Amino acid sequence: MHCSFSLTLSLLLLLSLLTISSTTQQHGKKNLQPNSMEPSELETLFKIMDSMSSDQTWRVSYPNPCKPGSSWMGIECKAGNDSHLHVTRLDFGSPPSPSCKMNSIFPSLIFHLPYLQSAIFSQCFTHTKTTLTISLDKFFSSKLQQLSLRSNPALIGSIPPQISTLKSLQTLTLSQNRLTGPIPKEICGLTSLQHLDLSYNFLSGTIPNQLGSLKNLVVLDLSYNSLTKLIPGTIGQMGMLQKLDLSSNLLTGSLPNSIQKLNSLVFMALSNNRLKGKIPKGLAKLQSLQYFIMDDNPMFIPLPAEFGALHRLQELRLANSGYSGTIPPIFSQLQNLSTLSLQNNRLVGSIPVGFGNLSHIYHLNLSRNLLGGEVPFTSTFFQRLGKNLDLSGNQGLCLSPSEAYGVKKIGVNICGINKTTSLSKPLKHSEAPSLGITKLFFLVNVFFILFLQQILF
Ligand SMILES: *[C@@H]1O[C@H](CO)[C@@H](O)[C@H](O)[C@H]1NC(C)=O
Ligand SMILES: *[C@@H]1O[C@H](CO)[C@@H](O)[C@H](O)[C@H]1NC(C)=O
Ligand SMILES: *[C@@H]1O[C@H](CO)[C@@H](O)[C@H](O)[C@H]1NC(C)=O
Ligand SMILES: *[C@@H]1O[C@H](CO)[C@@H](O)[C@H](O)[C@H]1NC(C)=O
Ligand SMILES: *[C@@H]1O[C@H](CO)[C@@H](O)[C@H](O)[C@H]1NC(C)=O
Numbered sequence: 001m002h003c004s005f006s007l008t009l010s011l012l013l014l015l016s017l018l019t020i021s022s023t024t025q026q027h028g029k030k031n032l033q034p035n036s037m038e039p040s041e042l043e044t045l046f047k048i049m050d051s052m053s054s055d056q057t058w059r060v061s062y063p064n065p066c067k068p069g070s071s072w073m074g075i076e077c078k079a080g081n082d083s084h085l086h087v088t089r090l091d092f093g094s095p096p097s098p099s100c101k102m103n104s105i106f107p108s109l110i111f112h113l114p115y116l117q118s119a120i121f122s123q124c125f126t127h128t129k130t131t132l133t134i135s136l137d138k139f140f141s142s143k144l145q146q147l148s149l150r151s152n153p154a155l156i157g158s159i160p161p162q163i164s165t166l167k168s169l170q171t172l173t174l175s176q177n178r179l180t181g182p183i184p185k186e187i188c189g190l191t192s193l194q195h196l197d198l199s200y201n202f203l204s205g206t207i208p209n210q211l212g213s214l215k216n217l218v219v220l221d222l223s224y225n226s227l228t229k230l231i232p233g234t235i236g237q238m239g240m241l242q243k244l245d246l247s248s249n250l251l252t253g254s255l256p257n258s259i260q261k262l263n264s265l266v267f268m269a270l271s272n273n274r275l276k277g278k279i280p281k282g283l284a285k286l287q288s289l290q291y292f293i294m295d296d297n298p299m300f301i302p303l304p305a306e307f308g309a310l311h312r313l314q315e316l317r318l319a320n321s322g323y324s325g326t327i328p329p330i331f332s333q334l335q336n337l338s339t340l341s342l343q344n345n346r347l348v349g350s351i352p353v354g355f356g357n358l359s360h361i362y363h364l365n366l367s368r369n370l371l372g373g374e375v376p377f378t379s380t381f382f383q384r385l386g387k388n389l390d391l392s393g394n395q396g397l398c399l400s401p402s403e404a405y406g407v408k409k410i411g412v413n414i415c416g417i418n419k420t421t422s423l424s425k426p427l428k429h430s431e432a433p434s435l436g437i438t439k440l441f442f443l444v445n446v447f448f449i450l451f452l453q454q455i456l457f
Contacts, residue, residue, distance in 0.1 A: 035064075035067055035068075035085065036064070036067075036084060036085065037064075037065075037066050037077075037084055037085050037086070037087075038084050038086075041084075041086065041087065041113060041114065041115075042065075044109055044112050044113055045065060045075075045087055045113065046058075046059050047107075047109055048090070048107045048109050048110060048113075049062075049065075051104060051105065051107050051109075052092055052100050052101060052104045052107055052124070053098065053100070053101060054098075054099055054100065054101040054102070055098075058072075065077075065087075066085035066086070066087065067085070072098070073091075073096065073097060073098050074090060074091045074092050074097050074098040075087060075089065075090060075091075076088050076089035076091075076118075078115070080115065086113075086114070086115035087113050087115060087116055088115055088116060088117045088118070089116070089117060089118040089119075089120075090110060090113075090116065090118070090119050090120065090121075091118070091120040092120065092121050092122075092124050093120070093121055093122035093123045093124040093150075093151075094122045094123050094151075097120070097122075099123075100121070100123075100124035100125070100126075102126070102127055103127055103128045104124055104125060104128070104130075105125060105128050105130035106121075106125060106130045106131065106132055106133065106149075106155065108133040108134065108135055111134055111135060111136050111142065111144070111166075114143070115143055116142075116143065116144055117143055117144060117145045117146065117168075118144075118145060118146040118148075119144060119146070119147050119148070120146070120148040121148070121149050121150075121152065122148065122149070122150040122151050122152070123150075123151045123152065124149075124152055125149075125152040125153075125154040125155045126152065126153055126154055127154055128154055129154050129156050130154055130155055130156070131155070131156060131157035132149065132155065132157065132159060132160060132174070132179075133160065134160050134162040134163060134165065134166070135162070136162070136165045136166075141167060141168070142165065142166045142167060142168055143168055144166050144168055144169060145168050145169060145170045145171065145192075146169070146170065146171040146173075147166065147169060147171070147172055147173070147174075148171065148172075148173040149173065149174050149177060150173055150174075150175050150176055150177075151175075151176040151177070152176075152177045153177070153178060154178070155177040155178060155179065156177075156178045156179070156180065157179065157180065157181070158179065158180055158181030158182070158184070159174065159179060159181070159183065159184055159187070159198075159203075160184070161184040161186040162186075163184065163186060163187055163190070164184075164186035164187065164189040164190060166190065167189075167190070167192070168192060169190050169192060169193055170192050170193060170194045170195070171193075171194065171195040172187075172190070172193060172195065172196050172197070172198075173195065173197040174197070174198050174201065175197045175198065175199045175200050175201070175221070176199070176200040176201075177200075177201055178201065178202060179198070179201040179202065179203060180201070180202045180203065180204070181203065181204065181205070182203065182204060182205030182206070182208075183198065183203055183205065183207065183208055183222070183227075184208075185208040185209075185210050187208070187211075188208055188210035188211055188212075188213050188214060189213075190214070191213065191214065191215065191216065192216060193214050193216060193217055194216050194217060194218045194219070194240075195217075195218060195219045196214065196217060196219065196220050196221070197219065197221040198221070198222050198225065199221045199222060199223045199224050199225070199245065200223070200224040200225075201224075201225055202225065202226060203222070203225040203226065203227060204225070204226045204227065204228065205227065205228065206227065206228060206229040206230070206232075207222065207227055207229075207231060207232055207235075207246075207251075208232070209232045209234050210234070211232060211234060211235065211238075212232065212234025212235060212236070212237035212238060213234075213237070214238060215237065215238060215239065215240065216240055217238045217240060217241055218240050218241065218242050218243070219241075219242065219243045220238070220241060220243070220244050220245070221243065221245040222245065222246050222249065223245040223246060223247040223248055223249070223269065224247070224248045224249075225248075225249055226249060226250055227246070227249040227250065227251060228249075228250045228251065228252070229251070229252060229253070230251070230252060230253040230256075231246065231251055231253065231255065231256055231275075232256070233256040233257070233258045234258070235256065235258060235259065235262075236256065236257075236258025236259055236260070236261040236262060237258075237261075238262065239261065239262070239263070239264065240264055241262050241264060241265055242264050242265060242266045242267065242288075243265075243266065243267040243268075244262070244265060244267070244268050244269070245267070245268075245269040246269070246270050246273065247269045247270060247271040247272055247273070247293070248271065248272040248273070249272075249273055250273065250274060251270075251273040251274060251275060252273075252274045252275065252276070253275065253276065254275060254276050254277060254278050254279075255270070255275065255278075255279060255280055255283075256280070257280045257281075257282060259280055259282075259283070259286075260280055260282030260283060260285045260286065261285075262286060263285060263286060263287065263288060264288055265286050265288055265289055266288050266289060266290050266291065267289075267290065267291040267293075268286075268289060268291065268292050268293070268294075269291070269293040269294070270293070270294045270297065271293055271294055271295040271296050271297070271317070272295065272296040272297070273296075273297055274297065274298060275294075275297040275298075275299065276297070276298055276299060276300070277299045277300060277301030278301060278304075279299075279301070279304045279306060281306065283304070283306045283307070283309075283310070284306045284309035284310065286310060287310070287311065287312065288312060289310050289312060289313060290312050290313060290314045290315070290336075291313075291314060291315045292307065292310065292313060292315070292316050292317070293315060293317045294317065294318055294321070295317050295318065295319040295320055295321065295341065296319070296320045296321065297321050298321065298322055299318075299321040299322055299323060300321075300322035300323075300324070301322075301323065301324070302323070302324050302325030303318070303323040303324070303325050303326070303327060303328060303342070303345070303347060304328075305328035305330050307328075307331065307334075308328055308330030308331045308333055308334065309330070310334070311333070311334065311335070311336070312336060313334050313336065313337055314336050314337060314338050314339070314360075315337075315338065315339040315340075316334070316337060316339070316340050316341070317339065317340075317341040318341065318342055318345070319341045319342060319343045319344050319345070319365070320343070320344045320345070321345060322345060322346060323342070323345040323346065323347060324345070324346045324347065324348070325347065325348065325349075326347065326348060326349035326350075327342065327347055327349065327351065327352055327366075327371075328352075329352040329353075329354060331352060331354075331355070332352050332353070332354025332355050332357060332358060333354070334358070335358070335359065335360065336360055337358055337360060337361055338360045338361060338362045338363065339361075339362065339363040339364075340358075340361065340363070340364050340365070340366075341363070341365045342365065342366050342369065343365040343366060343367040343368050343369070343390065344367070344368045344369075345368075345369050346369065346370060347366070347369040347370060347371055348369075348370045348371065348372070349371065349372065349373070350371065350372060350373030350374070350376075351366065351371060351373070351375060351376055351377075351391075351397075352376075353376045355376060355377070356376050356377045356378060356381050361385065362385070362388060363385075363388040364385060364388065364389050364390070365389075365390045366390065366391050366394065367390040367391060367392045367393045367394070367411070368392070368393035368394070369393070369394050370394065370395070370396065371391075371394040371396060371397050372394070372395075372396025372397060373396065373397065373398075374397075374398055374399070374400050374415055375391060375397055375398070375399050375400070375403070375412060377389075377403065378403060379403050382403070382410070389410060390410070390411070391410055391411060391412050392410065392411025392412070393411065394412070397412045397413070398412060398413045398414060398415035398416075399412050399413070399414050399415060400414075400415055401414050401415065401416065
């Protein structure tokens with residue numbers, strides 16, 4: 001008994017000792033919770049803030065910028081497994097992010113922040129001309145996943161080939177700056193890229209062939225630049241692509257056949273280039289496509305029936321492009337179509353009867369073509385589209401008198417009434433009786449002339 005008692009006692013003692021030691025260990029761990037930055041990283045951050053922040057006393061106001069609670073809007077920090085806090089995100093410019101000081105220039109020191117994952121500067125470099133300079137510390141590989149420089153009118157110069165050293169980049173947005181020169185082919189080494197947006201700059205030269213190696217790309221936007229020559233066939237290798245925007249460039253040639261492989265594509269815009277016919281036969285394979293926007297190109301081919309097979313289409317814009325022939329009746333199978341723009345082409349024949357059944361159509365512009373025959377729409381259809389229906393500038397089109405009743409002016413004649421005798425616009429209800437008066441007036445005139453002839457001769 002005695003012996004077992006002392007055993008119990010010593011066991012209890014041991015247990016309590018264990019508990020005490022474990023609590024002190026926990027306390028020790030708490031003390032190890034990172035709350036400070038490495039001095040070198042902190043100094044780099046201060047230098048960046050000195051050059052960017054409109055708050056001149058930043059260094060004094062935020063001596064410990066990563067410390068939870070004291071942290072500043074434009075900065076995000078995370079604890080590393082090295083018992084320090086590290087800057088992972090810098091976000092300057094448009095609200096709610098802090099604004100940049102007026103004369104800020106691009107802080108290439110950001111590439112020396114070893115844990116930085118996102119750098120965002122918009123409406124930041126507005127007065128002092130500055131360039132995108134990338135110099136990487138050799139000792140670490142960049143963790144930068146997002147670099148977004150948007151709407152910086154003073155950001156000039158070219159995209160440096162050193163961009164390829166930012167191996168972790170997933171998002172590269174350099175939109176609405178004043179960047180010039182070519183797209184460096186080195187960009188194609190950034191194989192983790194998912195979003196590449198270089199739109200609204202002054203980039204020239206060709207779209208690099210190597211771009212096809214960006215197999216993870218979901219968004220490619222090169223619109224509003226001065227890119228020339230062909231769309232490279234390698235574009236068909238970007239199997240993940242959902243959005244492709246090459247509008248408003250100087251691209252020539254025709255759409256490459258390989259485009260048919262982009263079966264995830266939802267949005268394709270090619271407007272305002274110098275692209276010529278043909279449209280690839282395999283276009284119909286793009287079964288995810290919802291937007292096909294290709295106005296203002298010198299296509300000069302018969303309107304391809306292939307578009308009629310893109311069942312998900314919501315917008316189809318093919319205006320000002322010299323399309324000829326008839327509107328393929330298969331277009332009326334695009335049941336989800338809400339916008340169809342075919343104005344300013346050379347289309348002949350009649351409007352497909354099925355168009356009146358397009359239940360989602362909201363905007364239909366067929367103006368300035370050579371269409372003819374009776375418009376196959378009911379007055380309900382006219383009322384639903386209202387001003388968003390434009391059939392004007394088609395000499396041969398006419399409205400059946402029964403449907404025209406009550407339809408506001410849409411620039412189409414009434415069937416069976418000759419231009420010379422009819423008004424050049426369809427009749428409003430209130431105008432209808434005046435026609436009778438005109439006719440009566442005409443008859444009176446004829447009789448009067450006959451009467452005069454009788455008298456004079
Ligand atoms: C953090 O831990 C991971 C593995 O858990 C290791 O690969 C990495 O090198 C460590 N980083 C630092 C800064 O210690
Ligand atoms: C049409 O749109 C509806 C609603 O957005 C959608 O559920 C349907 O799948 C679409 N049809 C096609 C063929 O894409
Ligand atoms: C349009 O729909 C009506 C009924 O909703 C149908 O009778 C007619 O055949 C359809 N017309 C065409 C051309 O699809
Ligand atoms: C149709 O296109 C013409 C020519 O581009 C344009 O002037 C007109 O405003 C358009 N109409 C509608 C309703 O969008
Ligand atoms: C319209 O004019 C043509 C000849 O220009 C004529 O043959 C036809 O009968 C006229 N139709 C009507 C309804 O006046």
